[in-house]
Amino acid sequence: MTDTYKNVLETDVLVIGSEGAGARAAIEVAKNNMKVLVATKGVFTKCGATLTADMDIDVPSKAAKEVFGMDGGNPEDDELNMMRDMFMEGKYMNNEEVVWTHCSNAAKYVKELVDWGMRLDGLIQSPGHRFPRGLISTGRSMMTALKREVKRHKIDFAENTMITNLLTKDGKAVGAVGIDISTGDFLVFKAKAVVLATGGAMRIYPRTTAPEELTGEGMIMAFKAGAELVDMEFPLFLPACLVWPKSMLGVDLSYISSTVLGGWWLNKYGERFISKWDPKRMEHGTTRDIASVAQMIEILEGRGGPHGGIFVSYKHLPDELLDWSAKWNPWWANYMYGGFKLSDYNMDPREVSYEAAPAAHYWNGGIRVNKSGETNVPGLYAAGEVQGGTMGANRLSGNAVTEAVVFGAVAGGSAAKYVKDMKQPDIDKEQVKYYYENLHAPLNRNNGANVVEVRRKIQEMAMKYAGPVREEEGLKILLENIEKIKKNDIPNLSCSAKGKIYNREWFQCLEADAMIKTLEVVARASLMREESRGAMYRSDFPYTDNENWLKNIIATYKDDKVALETRDIKTSRVDLPEKQKIPYMVPEWEWAQKGGLSTKEDE
Amino acid sequence: MKNKESVKVRVFRCTPENGEDTGHYEEYNIPYEAGMTVLTALDYIYEHIDRSLSFYYSCRIGKCLGCFVDVDGKPVLACTTLLKDGMTIGPHKKHKLIKDVVVDFREN
Numbered sequence: 078m079t080d081t082y083k084n085v086l087e088t089d090v091l092v093i094g095s096e097g098a099g100a101r102a103a104i105e106v107a108k109n110n111m112k113v114l115v116a117t118k119g120v121f122t123k124c125g126a127t128l129t130a131d132m133d134i135d136v137p138s139k140a141a142k143e144v145f146g147m148d149g150g151n152p153e154d155d156e157l158n159m160m161r162d163m164f165m166e167g168k169y170m171n172n173e174e175v176v177w178t179h180c181s182n183a184a185k186y187v188k189e190l191v192d193w194g195m196r197l198d199g200l201i202q203s204p205g206h207r208f209p210r211g212l213i214s215t216g217r218s219m220m221t222a223l224k225r226e227v228k229r230h231k232i233d234f235a236e237n238t239m240i241t242n243l244l245t246k247d248g249k250a251v252g253a254v255g256i257d258i259s260t261g262d263f264l265v266f267k268a269k270a271v272v273l274a275t276g277g278a279m280r281i282y283p284r285t286t287a288p289e290e291l292t293g294e295g296m297i298m299a300f301k302a303g304a305e306l307v308d309m310e311f312p313l314f315l316p317a318c319l320v321w322p323k324s325m326l327g328v329d330l331s332y333i334s335s336t337v338l339g340g341w342w343l344n345k346y347g348e349r350f351i352s353k354w355d356p357k358r359m360e361h362g363t364t365r366d367i368a369s370v371a372q373m374i375e376i377l378e379g380r381g382g383p384h385g386g387i388f389v390s391y392k393h394l395p396d397e398l399l400d401w402s403a404k405w406n407p408w409w410a411n412y413m414y415g416g417f418k419l420s421d422y423n424m425d426p427r428e429v430s431y432e433a434a435p436a437a438h439y440w441n442g443g444i445r446v447n448k449s450g451e452t453n454v455p456g457l458y459a460a461g462e463v464q465g466g467t468m469g470a471n472r473l474s475g476n477a478v479t480e481a482v483v484f485g486a487v488a489g490g491s492a493a494k495y496v497k498d499m500k501q502p503d504i505d506k507e508q509v510k511y512y513y514e515n516l517h518a519p520l521n522r523n524n525g526a527n528v529v530e531v532r533r534k535i536q537e538m539a540m541k542y543a544g545p546v547r548e549e550e551g552l553k554i555l556l557e558n559i560e561k562i563k564k565n566d567i568p569n570l571s572c573s574a575k576g577k578i579y580n581r582e583w584f585q586c587l588e589a590d591a592m593i594k595t596l597e598v599v600a601r602a603s604l605m606r607e608e609s610r611g612a613m614y615r616s617d618f619p620y621t622d623n624e625n626w627l628k629n630i631i632a633t634y635k636d637d638k639v640a641l642e643t644r645d646i647k648t649s650r651v652d653l654p655e656k657q658k659i660p661y662m663v664p665e666w667e668w669a670q671k672g673g674l675s676t677k678e679d680e
Numbered sequence: 681m682k683n684k685e686s687v688k689v690r691v692f693r694c695t696p697e698n699g700e701d702t703g704h705y706e707e708y709n710i711p712y713e714a715g716m717t718v719l720t721a722l723d724y725i726y727e728h729i730d731r732s733l734s735f736y737y738s739c740r741i742g743k744c745l746g747c748f749v750d751v752d753g754k755p756v757l758a759c760t761t762l763l764k765d766g767m768t769i770g771p772h773k774k775h776k777l778i779k780d781v782v783v784d785f786r787e788n
């Protein structure tokens with residue numbers, strides 16, 4: 078224990094997570110002349126989902142034209158319209174004040190990125206949007222712009238640093254603890270405020286588009302510190318992601334190219350099954366929630382392929398067209414995807430169809446925040462994918478990067494204001510001692526549970542019982558298994574490797590604890606919601622129940638247990654749908670165009 | 681190469697905290713599957729042979745540029761480089777070694 082306080086770092090605002098939301102938050106704190114320190118599990122601009130984003134960044138279409146000079150921008154679309162689409166496709170689970178902040182600040186903060194050097198390559202209209210709102214750029218270009226600004230403000234970093242717990246004092250956030258992965262040192266952070274920007278928890282699933290380190294600690298540390306989690310039953314799946322070869326598991330090539338180019342999704346009988354769900358929009362235009370459910374049902378009902386996916390085929394397109402697309406379609410330019418040369422992997426779309434299935438892609442739910450990025454814990458802020466409320470039950474393409482920059486800036490600004498004139502708060506030494514012991518336990522324990530196996534168990538049951546399609550019996554089995562793992566495996570995890578320097582096994586043990594807790598909240602909320610909505614389909618309740626379920630499920634952590642409550646959705650600018658049950662598969666967009674939805678301002 | 685044949689790779693191992701400063705190479709046998717990459721091989725070693733192996737990756741699709749290693753002396757991304765029999769995998773030389781094939785990419 079002598080090394081508990083060997084590494085104490087003090088700052089005004091501690092930002093946890095370094096990418097889109099985290100970097101942007103840190104810049105805002107620095108701009109307000111407060112001291113900021115960014116702690117990140119990876120290396121800055123070499124981790125997180127932001128870098129992997131390769132497509133659209135949403136702004137109101139009008140702004141696309143007027144602010145960004147895009148010819149395709151439509152002046153008829155404004156912030157309110159954008160909010161309306163987010164509600165329609167978020168199936169009304171969204172938090173109105175948060176969505177309004179998002180839409181009304183999108184152009185401002187995205188413009189700033191362009192001024193800092195982010196490249197723009199065009200404008201697209203992605204599925205579910207009624208107007209072209211997606212400015213085309215890349216996560217890499219955005220992070221290069223943010224990095225320049227970060228350097229200019231000389232922002233301090235603690236990289237390769239995994240934060241495991243928040244410190245609280247009198248109910249307020251006052252810092253955090255974690256390990257420096259590259260040395261194994263225990264770190265204590267003292268801060269006047271904390272901004273969480275740790276992204277989603279997609280890695281609780283085995284098949285995901287998201288990077289390796291997104292395992293949910295941010296949400297769980299906030300949860301344990303008293304923050305509310307919202308909409309946790311709605312992890313978003315991206316349909317048609319590769320299941321094969323293993324090295325490309327979860328890669329979104331087959332989805333992006335099917336929406337861009339019109340690939341067909343076929344079951345083992347060669348049927349285009351999406352026609353049963355979304356006959357007008359089909360593969361090219363359907364939203365990701367419905368598509369994932371449709372694909373999962375084909376797979377679960379035995380109409381999939383040998384590797385457990387459906388088929389994505391481009392063979393109805395002549396080779397000439399595919400060759401032409403390899404010239405203009407950036408997602409398989411020269412038949413490369415990212416760094417993969419498709420022919421090396423036997424993935425040339427002229428030769429083969431792909432086997433693909435839904436993969437966890439984005440965390441719709443998360444830490445509940447208000448329009449200023451504040452959580453219900455004083456001094457604790459959340460920004461970006463880790464926050465809940467922006468997207469509701471389903472996210473429209475292109476809104477996540479916008480969310481990260483808008484709320485990064487907003488939460489960073491709020492935190493800077495909060496810490497101004499504040500004295501450095503004390504930390505609770507008992508808490509530090511407790512976390513120190515917990516954190517080192519897997520290193521000190523011998524012959525316990527193997528984290529590789531425990532992790533695999535968690536991921537496999539997450540996909541099996543809490544994938545896009547769920548039902549009561551499966552969720553109950555899942556919860557029983559979760560209890561077993563919590564009781565037998567997690568407290569018994571031990572590292573076979575005892576070294577402290579870059580011990581992968583050690584930090585995976587710490588991740589496993591967050592993974593199982595995240596999955597538990599997903600499972601409990603999914604069981605409570607007896608209907609199907611957005612990214613969650615209950616096969617035992619295959620309809621959207623607007624009579625009884627225009628409600629958010631809020632989770633809190635009490636006495637080591639997950640407590641759930643429901644809260645009615647309240648709006649002032651967007652009208653809620655009629656209180657009735659409607660079939661899940663009807664695209665609400667069409668239903669809405671028939672007069673189902675209007676905004677109060679329009680009337 | 682056919683599925684399930686095994687391939688041999690040599691991987692650089694160095695544990696600075698044990699006072700080891702020059703490091704050494706260890707050889708591993710890995711069951712081969714079509715489409716395997718250098719990264720899936722490292723993952724295989726970690727999961728099935730030796731959990732003390734250290735390596736860094738994030739996106740595993742060639743975008744984060746965090747998984748650079750030297751293969752047969754040349755820097756490549758582990759996640760998008762096809763695995764071949766007899767490969768020698770070492771740390772990226774331009775940066776300071778942390779452990780095994782993890783180097784210090786921090787600039788801040």
Ligand SMILES: Cc1cc2nc3c(=O)[nH]c(=O)nc-3n(C[C@H](O)[C@H](O)[C@H](O)COP(=O)(O)OP(=O)(O)OC[C@H]3O[C@@H](n4cnc5c(N)ncnc54)[C@H](O)[C@@H]3O)c2cc1C
Pocket residue numbers: 093094095096097098099116117118119120124125126127128129130131132133134135238239240241274275276277286287288290291292293294295329438439460461462463474475476477478479481
């Ligand atoms: C393949 C892919 C493509 C996408 N394409 C698009 C797109 O085209 N348009 C769009 O709008 N959105 C897209 N998204 C979603 C979007 O990229 C993300 O939602 C967004 O970038 C999230 O930003 P963030 O800063 O909140 O989180 P991230 O960028 O994920 O960053 C999370 C940070 O938290 C750190 N962290 C995590 N845990 C800890 C811990 N315990 N301690 C310390 N640090 C921690 C990580 O190291 C990282 O630095 C895509 C996502 C993926 C996976």
Ligand code: FES
Pocket residue numbers: 737738739740741742743744745746747748757758759760
């Ligand atoms: S893991 Fe990101 S480039 Fe290889």
